[in-house]
Amino acid sequence: MRTRLIALILLAANTVALADDNPRTVSVSGKATVTAQPDIARISMSVVERNKSLNVAQQSASATTAKILRLLDRLKIDRKRIDTTGLNIRPDYRWNRTSEQQELIGYVVERQIMVELRDLDNLGKLLEGAVEAGANQVSPPGFDRTDRAELHRRALADAIRDARANADVMVAAAGAEIGNVMTISSSGMPSQPRPMMRAMAADAVAESAEASYVTGDIRFEAFVNIVYELAP
Structure with missing residues (x-):
């Protein structure tokens, strides 16, 4: 009887603990x-030039990039918020149906420009001006808040x-x-x-x-x- 009573007490204690758990x-x-x-706009644009001569393509891309930089200066965009280090050079091939081979016809030079714009009143001027200056690829702006x-x-x-x-x-x-x-x-x-x-x-x-x-x-x-x- 004593053993049974102890077992019932232990069972009740376990039930209370389970309820607490x-x-x-x-x-x-x-x-x-x-x-x-938004108070920040991040714009990515590219200048792509094709030419038989690699040097000519590079010079043309650099000249257009310089025009865009002058535009950014006129808009008073801090140079710390501009990145023009993106550069991609690749050969330009065309399929020759007669020889049934790819033939080199020149080179493609791409300069990539990243801009962080803090004065969004100048967004339209930047986008329109960049295209007028020669940027031939402009991505939709990405917006953010400081x-x-x-x-x-x-x-x-x-x-x-x-x-x-x-x-x-x-x-x-x-x-x-x-x-x-x-x-x-x-x-x-x-x-x-x-x-x-x-x-x-x-x-x-x-x-x-x-x-x-x-x-x-x-x-x-x-x-x-x-x-x-x-x-x-």
Whole structure:
């Protein structure tokens, strides 16, 4: 009888421990978005020249690159935010149907230019001016914020508040109370807008091409998952 009583006591203790190891919880998610106008644009452009002579192709590419640099100087872009070190040289071949062989017809020289623009009012002038100066490949600008970390943290805090509000509704409807946070995780990255051509009214056809580039907002999105313990 004594042995059986001890066994029952141990079983009850284990049951209490098991209950403590598996507390009642509620799992919720939250999301938030913070939008902001970009204050940085990163533009990649290339000058590509083809010629029978490698020297001529190089000189032509260098001359065009110099013209683009003068444009950037006029726009007062700091040289520290300009990179012109990208260089690619490759032979230019053409298929000869008569000999059924590839034949060398010249060379292709590509100069790559990377620019970080801080004054977005000059975005249109930069894009249009670079093409006029001879850039024959211009990639869509990539936009960013100098305070991206702060904006993402703001979205993260808003997402946590959203999750807590969701938990309050669920728990109150169930007639319970929220306890401590048990786990919390987050995810989310800012999306990158592309420049949009602004629609022009009939009476604004004469508007300059530089003014037709309009940037969209950057969206900083945050998503969180939180597990709350229910109060006893």
